[in-house]
Amino acid sequence: MAPPPPATAVVDTLRPTSVPRDSRINVDIMAHTKGVQWPYFLALGAAVFGVIQAVLVLAWQTYAGLGVAGYQAPVFWGVYIITFVFWIGIGHAGTLISAILFLFRAKWRNAVNRGAEAMTVFAVLTAALFPLIHIGRLWKFYFLLPYPNQRGLWVNFKSPLLWDVFAVNTYMLISIIFFYVGLIPDIAVARDRATGFKKIVYTILALGWQGTGRQWKAHNRTVLHLSGLATPLVLSVHSVVSWDFAMSIVPGWHATIFAPYFVAGAVFGGFAMVIVVLIPVRRIFGLEAYLTDYHFENMSRFILLTSLICGYAYGAEYFIAWYSAVEYEQTSFWLRAFGPYWFSAWCMILFNAVFPQLLWFKRLRTNLPFLFVLCFLINLGMWFERYVIIITSLSREYIPAAWGLYIPSAVELSVLAGSFCWFGMWFLLFLKIFPVIAIAEVKELAIHEKEHGGAH
Amino acid sequence: MPTLISVFDLPGDVASAVRKLKNRGFDDLTTYSPAPFEEIELAEDVKPSSVRLFTLIGGLSGVFLGFLMQIWMSLEWPIKIAGKNFASIPPYWIIGFELTILFAGVFTLLGLLMMGGLYPRPLDKHYCQRFSAEEFGVVVRCAERDVAEVEALMRGESAKEVSLADA
The missing domain is CATH 3.30.70 (Alpha-Beta Plaits)
Known part of the structure; x- marks a missing residue:
């Protein structure tokens, strides 16, 4: 072997660094953060309008009192609690995709995890508003927290409602941390290509990320640990929410099946929301090469599985009500299907347990317009599920003389609509600032494919 | 050099x-x-990355502080509920668990920031x-x-x- 040339000679032979090139993946995925797309701005305008009307309505409710919300004996948990449970559930699919599928090394999640994680964060932020809206006196919300006060009064740690405060806040913080940690490498991609004010913001948020070995090592371990933490957390959160009901002795609520039933329902509704959100995003921003039919088909399979679990839970509830021979339970479930709220109960059964069975057909699992409509109906069905659980049980408890009828007021429906707009507004703003697909994770697959061949 | x-x-x-x-x-x-x-x-x-130590310390701190907070506050303001002890351990597992996850998650983030050297700063001279x-x-x-x-x-x-x- 010839001896190496002297260093000075090497300097002469080294070529200068070529002009920086960008990767196709960066360009494609970051495209939606740039430019003007009219459908996007129309949607954002509508969302902001919806939020403003809800804020005005809430101001009116705060001034006039909770009476305008349609609460009257015996129903004091209405649309606000239903919507709280609905939005908490929506977040679950994001955590399942980010954490549980990560632990199972399901690589297909790489294309959809960012959008689902964002959805989780915004859904939990939306849900967290509703207990505050529900208490009416918004400024008293801190009573929910254990804080030192001159009365020496502490909260009741044996109450499921307090468990909920800790569970939901933990879920919100961990979801935000998980979301941000995953975003850091992609913010660095944006930073390297931005100019002006955007560059300053991205530079601060990227925290000096350069993709060094040391950084990736810490990042990989962090994502692994957060996944391990988020997995039991996500199962606990909706279990705790279900115990808000199941720990009481109200007919229709006092059931041991509630925790798994709620968790399955949450994943079911969450996946449906991911599909409802990602189908238009894919279409408007031209992301067909990254969000493929394969991804939607896999999500459809989850929907089918969790629909079967929900359908089983619905059946089990009816069976146990009959088999228990407790007349209050039997009456409660009879009234669900044939009482004054029959419409919501049949919407729940049809949209959540019957229609999703069409997903046994592969042709329908990959038919995006069909999936969009089905998932929209599933979201409607999941909202009605919580309506059925909460309203039918509260309005028909033990003493017929105390029975009542609950009809949501216009104020509640305005706030409900506002919650969708609030969620939509944050998601749309997110789309203009951060990549909706995890760039680093897609590159990981693409580079592996380049190196080893084969498809992921 | x-x-x-x-x-x-x-x-x-x-x-x-x-x-x-x-x-x-x-x-x-x-x-x-x-x-x-x-x-x-x-x-x-x-x-393996030392981030795991942060997670462990966070998780242990969370479970310890979670139980400590609940037991202390329950004894500070004793209310008899459903015949249970003032400081009743089984229901306290729920908040104890949530705080374990919360502290472990926050400490894991701190571990990432410290072990990865992540803070707003100028990029390396040779980074491209x-x-x-x-x-x-x-x-x-x-x-x-x-x-x-x-x-x-x-x-x-x-x-x-x-x-x-x-x-």
């Missing part, structure tokens, strides 16, 4: 180059990668935006007499560009 910057296309080549550099005693090196690749991580350092595209970088600081050896090694491992800085 001379610094050699090499650009690669594939993570396997980077891992191979890093292993050879380390075998020859060139430990003062930094890799840049657009995505996480286990082979590079293992070539650089097989020890190509490394956030689809190319890999290996930056080696070596003595002047070793420049030729390192350069030959890099080219032998399919480096598509090698340039010298700080000569």
